[in-house]
Amino acid sequence: MTQKKSNITLQSLIHILQQAGREIVLPGFHTSIQTTQKTDGSVVTEIDLACQQFIEKKLTELDSSIAFLGEEMSESEQLQCLKESHGRYWCLDPLDGTTNFVANVPGFAISLALIESGVPQMACIYDPVRQETFSAARHAGAHLNNQAIRCAPVANLDESVGYIDFKRLQRDTAISMACDRIYRSQRNIGSCALEWAWLAAGRGHFIVHGGEKIWDFAAGSLLVQEAGGRIGDFSGQSLFPCHALSSPILATCNPTLQAKLQAKLNPG
Template identity: 60%
Template structure:
């Protein structure tokens, strides 16, 4: 099966999960509970993860599975012990948005093989937009090729910035100084990655995204022409960690300037 055919298969699974599980629940009053890390979870997160995991088992039962709604011990075991090949899923990225009727959430799925993201699919069930990519093959929106913005001036750039996960001094500087044109925080990391890839913004700054937040999006953005890494411009993969700071930009010049603004020095 070609990469294109595999992406069609994955897209169909995510579209079905969005149509049959997420959107019907979105119209109802949603009950949330808090996880150990303080984030919220709903029955829809759990139902969506179960459905997608079962569908992926039909594709190849030998491929491992790492989902957001697993225990950290299970996640680390998959990442560090299963090693080679596994699916990485966020079944409902933007749960707080979903639970408060804000239309900004998505499903994010990646296939990681030998330390690299090979396939990526992000589905936005509200807008019926499905973003996909395969390693070396480009990025797509509903099957049509996409490319990131060609902007090179930071003063003209719109960025997706998560202030609450930045150091206090850095967050204050980015919030008060005229560094860039404007800022957004969508509340769904996967949507921000997808929109960066589609040219709807020029950069992402996040103090600590989880693996399931950036796995699919990082490939999508890279294949769309973006420069993707952490605050030191170090590549995100391969990784043995469940989280990483994120600096992703549509041009090398923006990457260099924002790295300087973040005042990062390479680790000794």
């Protein structure tokens, strides 16, 4: 039997996300939309659900043999995908930054990764407001609107600007990171996907997060790696392959910052 040739290319993924942003996400921005609070306290809207449904359908048309893991699935479905996908699955956040979206803050994105053999192989993050498309393929570099990007060259921690989510850090760690003045400044823009994409594009120097979901970091982690950055958890362990839905995140623009921040976050 002749095996059907896959239609998957990085450009095909870019096209799907741009279409979803143009036809579903942006038309819902600055409008009155229904929201529901999930068990973890985050919100979901009809736009999240419609965007996931649209993208899942398009991905199935590309290759129906690849499993699908989306943020708006049930937790049991997500865990089943991790367990039974045999290392090959799509990982989608259909609207990362939903709270921003609902509050009319223009900081949200669509994030998609293709994971094979336990690690991301292709990634795309699309910012429909700025019409910025961040993309990467393993061993082929990272790009913004088809132009190559690299992480910033900053090596000194006291000159760095980082993305820190204090509320998901342990209390003592949050106090230490807030008060010890080891970096120049910090931001939290309310979209993990954009923070990863911006780190890869040289807009900031590190990310510290106490617990991102796999759909928050799957695409962005490949972007940062392909842009020359470093990724891991607080203890220096690899983020992939994933056996759980969430992980602490430490990502930086270079090995020097990675080592310094890891020592701060994991002093034992």
